[in-house]
Amino acid sequence: MSSLFGFLSLIFATGINFYLFFSRYILRFQSQRFNFFIRLSSLLTLLSFFSLMYAYIISDFSNYNVFQNSHSNKPLIYKISGTWGNHEGSMLLWLSTLSIFSFFFSFTKNIEDDFKKLTLIIQSFLHILFSLFIIFTSNPFLVNSILVNEGLGLNPILQDPGLAVHPPVLYAGYIGYSIVFSIAIAGLFQNKDDEWLYVAKKWSLISWTFLTGGIALGSYWAYYELGWGGWWFWDPVENISLMPWIAGLALVHSLMMVRGEQAIKKWIVFLSILCFSLSVFGTFLVRSGILTSVHSFAADASRGIFILLIFFIVTGFGFLVFLLKEPKKSNSLNLLFINKVSALVINNILMIIATLTILLGTIYPIIIEVLYNKRISVGGPYFNSTVIPIMIPGFLLMSIAPILSWQTNKIINSKKYALGFIILSILVLIQSFFLEFNTWGLVGLLLGFWIILASIIAICSSYKVKFTIKFFQIINPHIAHIGVGIAIIGITCSSIFQTELDFNLNEGDKFNVNGKMVLFEEIATTNQINFQSLRGKFLFDIEKDESRKIEAGKNYYPVSKMITSEAGILHQWNKDIYFILGDQKNNEWFVKVLINPFVSFIWLGVIIMMYSGLIAVTRR
Amino acid sequence: MSLRFQRLLLILLTLIIIFSAVLLILYNTRENVSYFYTPSEIDESDMLTKKIIRIGGFVEKNSFNKISSSSFKFRITDEKASILVAYDGILPDLFREGQGAVIEGSFSDNNIFNATNVFAKHDENYMPKSIKESLKDTGYWNKNYK
Amino acid sequence: MNKIVILTPLIILLVICIFSLTYLLSGKDPNKPPSALLNKDVPIFESSSLYNSKEIIRTIDIKNKKTLINFFASWCSPCKIEHPLFFEISEKYPELYLLGFNHKDPTSQAKKYLEDDGNPYDFVGVDADGLIALEFGVFGLPETYLINENGKIVFKFMGPITTDVLKNEIEPLL
Numbered sequence: 001m002s003s004l005f006g007f008l009s010l011i012f013a014t015g016i017n018f019y020l021f022f023s024r025y026i027l028r029f030q031s032q033r034f035n036f037f038i039r040l041s042s043l044l045t046l047l048s049f050f051s052l053m054y055a056y057i058i059s060d061f062s063n064y065n066v067f068q069n070s071h072s073n074k075p076l077i078y079k080i081s082g083t084w085g086n087h088e089g090s091m092l093l094w095l096s097t098l099s100i101f102s103f104f105f106s107f108t109k110n111i112e113d114d115f116k117k118l119t120l121i122i123q124s125f126l127h128i129l130f131s132l133f134i135i136f137t138s139n140p141f142l143v144n145s146i147l148v149n150e151g152l153g154l155n156p157i158l159q160d161p162g163l164a165v166h167p168p169v170l171y172a173g174y175i176g177y178s179i180v181f182s183i184a185i186a187g188l189f190q191n192k193d194d195e196w197l198y199v200a201k202k203w204s205l206i207s208w209t210f211l212t213g214g215i216a217l218g219s220y221w222a223y224y225e226l227g228w229g230g231w232w233f234w235d236p237v238e239n240i241s242l243m244p245w246i247a248g249l250a251l252v253h254s255l256m257m258v259r260g261e262q263a264i265k266k267w268i269v270f271l272s273i274l275c276f277s278l279s280v281f282g283t284f285l286v287r288s289g290i291l292t293s294v295h296s297f298a299a300d301a302s303r304g305i306f307i308l309l310i311f312f313i314v315t316g317f318g319f320l321v322f323l324l325k326e327p328k329k330s331n332s333l334n335l336l337f338i339n340k341v342s343a344l345v346i347n348n349i350l351m352i353i354a355t356l357t358i359l360l361g362t363i364y365p366i367i368i369e370v371l372y373n374k375r376i377s378v379g380g381p382y383f384n385s386t387v388i389p390i391m392i393p394g395f396l397l398m399s400i401a402p403i404l405s406w407q408t409n410k411i412i413n414s415k416k417y418a419l420g421f422i423i424l425s426i427l428v429l430i431q432s433f434f435l436e437f438n439t440w441g442l443v444g445l446l447l448g449f450w451i452i453l454a455s456i457i458a459i460c461s462s463y464k465v466k467f468t469i470k471f472f473q474i475i476n477p478h479i480a481h482i483g484v485g486i487a488i489i490g491i492t493c494s495s496i497f498q499t500e501l502d503f504n505l506n507e508g509d510k511f512n513v514n515g516k517m518v519l520f521e522e523i524a525t526t527n528q529i530n531f532q533s534l535r536g537k538f539l540f541d542i543e544k545d546e547s548r549k550i551e552a553g554k555n556y557y558p559v560s561k562m563i564t565s566e567a568g569i570l571h572q573w574n575k576d577i578y579f580i581l582g583d584q585k586n587n588e589w590f591v592k593v594l595i596n597p598f599v600s601f602i603w604l605g606v607i608i609m610m611y612s613g614l615i616a617v618t619r620r
Numbered sequence: 621m622s623l624r625f626q627r628l629l630l631i632l633l634t635l636i637i638i639f640s641a642v643l644l645i646l647y648n649t650r651e652n653v654s655y656f657y658t659p660s661e662i663d664e665s666d667m668l669t670k671k672i673i674r675i676g677g678f679v680e681k682n683s684f685n686k687i688s689s690s691s692f693k694f695r696i697t698d699e700k701a702s703i704l705v706a707y708d709g710i711l712p713d714l715f716r717e718g719q720g721a722v723i724e725g726s727f728s729d730n731n732i733f734n735a736t737n738v739f740a741k742h743d744e745n746y747m748p749k750s751i752k753e754s755l756k757d758t759g760y761w762n763k764n765y766k
Numbered sequence: 767m768n769k770i771v772i773l774t775p776l777i778i779l780l781v782i783c784i785f786s787l788t789y790l791l792s793g794k795d796p797n798k799p800p801s802a803l804l805n806k807d808v809p810i811f812e813s814s815s816l817y818n819s820k821e822i823i824r825t826i827d828i829k830n831k832k833t834l835i836n837f838f839a840s841w842c843s844p845c846k847i848e849h850p851l852f853f854e855i856s857e858k859y860p861e862l863y864l865l866g867f868n869h870k871d872p873t874s875q876a877k878k879y880l881e882d883d884g885n886p887y888d889f890v891g892v893d894a895d896g897l898i899a900l901e902f903g904v905f906g907l908p909e910t911y912l913i914n915e916n917g918k919i920v921f922k923f924m925g926p927i928t929t930d931v932l933k934n935e936i937e938p939l940l
Contacts, residue, residue, distance in 0.1 A: 270775070281782075290789060304790045312783050319775045326772060342630055349634055353641045360645060363782060364653070370788045375656030377674055382652035386644045393637065409626075504689055554713065563713040582710040583689045590690035592710060699809070699901065 003063045006051030007141035013044035014131040017124040038106045042099035049096040053083045064142040070151040081164030088140035095130050097175040122182035129310045137303045162221030170214030174279035176207020184272035188325040201255040208248040209613035215241050216606040229578045229594040234383040239362045240282035247275045250351040265327040273318035280311045343401040350394040357386045395447045399454040402477045444492025451485030473619045480612035487605025493598035501593040516541040531555045536581040552579035660700035667727045676722045707735040808917050809901035813891030833863040835911040839871045840879035845908040848926035852886035867893045
């Protein structure tokens with residue numbers, strides 16, 4: 001029943017969008033009614049999504065999608081998250097997120113009515129494309145042709161809180177760019193004033209913040225659930241979320257130049273189109289199953305072709321409008337050798353090159369296979385040795401960029417910075433001399449600390465420190481950069497200074513991890529409701545009174561015959577100690593211990609970046 | 621510095637960045653890309669190159685051999701040819717004989733493939749056993765399914 | 767000059783789309799290893815009938831006739847989904863030899879399954895230990911192979927076959 005209801009609301013929503021799209025120039029809507037229809041279609045789309053969710057919650061197996069992907073024994077939260085844990089449901093989530101953005105955008109006040117309508121019409125157009133895709137190739141409301149009383153979906157890997165919230169947040173980021181895209185296209189059509197740039201800035205900041213959160217959640221999930229001790233694998237699925245992120249970062253920075261009244265509209269429009277195109281391209285790559293990935297998704301060629309078509313239409317349309325209606329030459333850039341404008345331009349160039357590099361690495365296997373019929377995989381080493389060197393000058397630039405002036409070449413307090421940099425270099429050099437020396441580690445640490453230090457010097461010497469909202473708005477760019485600096489330190493330490501220790505242990509053995517004695521107490525097996533667990537129990541730092549317990553092991557899910565690894569992680573502020581239980585032979589267990597220094601800095605840095613993303617939204 | 625000179629410097633800088641980026645990409649697409657083979661596609665020359673490659677196939681039945689708790693030997697096969705693989709470390713959760721796996725590593729001198737990474741793929745077409753049983757017990761599969 | 771610069775994204779878009787489309791249409795699936803068996807000889811096998819253990823089928827028995835081999839099991843729900851299609855096939859192509867391999871199934875349950883859903887196969891071979899499936903490189907159930915008169919595998923499909931697969935991929939080969 002709910003399936004029928006959901007399907008009908010989806011059809012109605014699509015119908016309204018068709019109506020809006022085609023009757024725009026015939027009927028000349030009253031503003032009030034136009035907004036009403038947009039909101040109605042958004043609500044209907046949401047209704048359709050919630051009726052699917054309802055079918056999941058009550059385990060309505062007469063719905064084929066629910067039958068395939070759910071099970072009545074699942075905890076409620078995973079029934080709910082199961083709604084978007086499959087292809088059809090996730091596409092409906094896509095559409096619903098698009099609707100939510102349109103809905104909120106329809107309340108924007110400070111732009112011209114015509115402009116707003118045009119933007120929403122473009123949103124309607126996108127809505128139509130994706131709802132046709134859902135209706136014709138991936139309908140989640142199909143009725144099960146066989147009568148069953150139990151579902152098939154009990155994939156234990158997907159039963160995880162991280163994975164439950166990750167897709168909606170990530171989608172909010174991806175699809176937020178649809179608004180930016182629509183605004184930019186509308187701006188091309190109605191090229192009157194620059195007011196829309198401010199609106200676009202807000203929305204691009206919102207989507208960028210969501211995207212940051214989504215990516216971070218995904219990599220945090222990979223860190224504690226996959227049990228490989230890493231948090232970023234340059235997996236294609238990760239790469240395609242990184243591309244719009246970097247492009248979005250470039251967009252946010254370009255929009256800064258609007259404030260300096262040096263609008264480089266052409267470039268901003270280009271980036272807006274690019275961001276959304278990359279988001280759609282990412283959806284295409286994931287959903288067509290065209291990529292070899294650890295996270296494999298069911299593939300279906302007809303779906304792939306349909307999304308490819310959507311990608312082609314959206315991107316082609318965007319760039320075609322861009323080609324035909326390119327903005328008039330705006331006031332020229334005040335480019336000096338080292339002022340804010342030139343720094344921002346170089347930063348943009350670097351980010352675009354980085355995006356293209358990732359794009360190339362991601363689609364390179366496809367090109368090679370089509371051309372030479374050879375299969376290749378482009379993995380971590382390629383990306384590490386191309387993307388990182390490209391980004392380094394950008395990081396250097398970013399430490400001083402916020403204090404550069406718009407008009408002149410002068411850097412205020414340049415002596416302070418030079419002195420700070422020299423002292424810092426010496427300190428880092430000494431430190432790396434006494435610990436282990438590693439060129440990349442040195443560069444990373446120096447960069448990270450330098451960004452933080454420079455930002456702090458800038459805050460202290462340029463502004464009076466007071467605790468008002470205004471103050472936090474003004475120093476926000478510096479705060480964001482401090483976040484990046486912290487994240488860089490975390491990334492450098494956890495990837496370069498990671499230590500790996502391998503042990504073959506019997507129960508009761510003591511072993512040394514990082515100078516602390518650890519006791520391998522025992523192996524315990526217990527029967528839980530839907531799985532059996534095998535746990536190695538460790539006592540960390542037995543010489544102290546408050547020694548910490550760590551459990552690492554595996555879960556065996558007899559229903560789905562699957563095994564999942566459960567790494568044991570001991571979080572400390574300056575390092576994570578990561579226990580993985582391996583195989584056994586003759587009562588001897590293989591235990592791998594990874595010491596990941598400063599992992600928590602990555603998450604802290606990300607949180608700071610998201611915070612300043614939000615603060616930036618509040619500022620005009 | 622004149623304005624013109626400053627801009628020239630900027631453009632030069634940009635060109636240098638782009639040029640070095642292109643060089644980086646070109647170099648790395650040659651060096652850091654690993655090819656994917658099935659066991660039967662591998663010939664002598666591949667064994668000699670010692671380059672990092674990936675091999676995809678199935679873990680051969682009855683070939684899995686536990687040397688110690690962290691060191692394993694098994695054969696990977698595509699039913700036409702099979703290759704002996706040695707691996708030290710922790711096998712993925714889904715690793716099983718007869719299941720699909722992708723192995724990354726390189727050949728050693730004695731033509732044993734030294735794996736640095738093992739990826740296993742879960743087979744989604746198999747139906748969980750208890751579900752199929754509960755389905756059968758209740759007889760809910762419609763007999764005249766059309 | 768300016769127009770040319772602005773044209774580049776469109777050109778890149780076109781290139782990406784053309785490559786992706788070619789790739790999609792070539793029917794490759796990077797998540798499944800390419801079958802080394804395609805256009806190769808049928809593996810040697812020997813299997814007894816589900817209904818009469820004395821009745822044996824060997825590779826030689828399917829020489830000189832087009833054969834459709836289907837791996838199935840009573841516990842495999844996608845198999846149930848494709849099952850009715852085999853009736854259609856056997857009706858439409860009576861000269862095609864339909865060989866089913868029952869994969870890792872207790873005999874009684876396999877029999878019950880074919881009783882309930884009907885038996886479209888000309889011969890049902892038992893593959894209790896899954897060794898024949900291993901020979902064929904079966905990745906997961908169901909899986910279907912088409913063998914031509916010369917004993918070469920000309921088509922292989924993983925997962926339940928659909929009307930589309932039947933029409934677009936199997937029928938042209940018949």
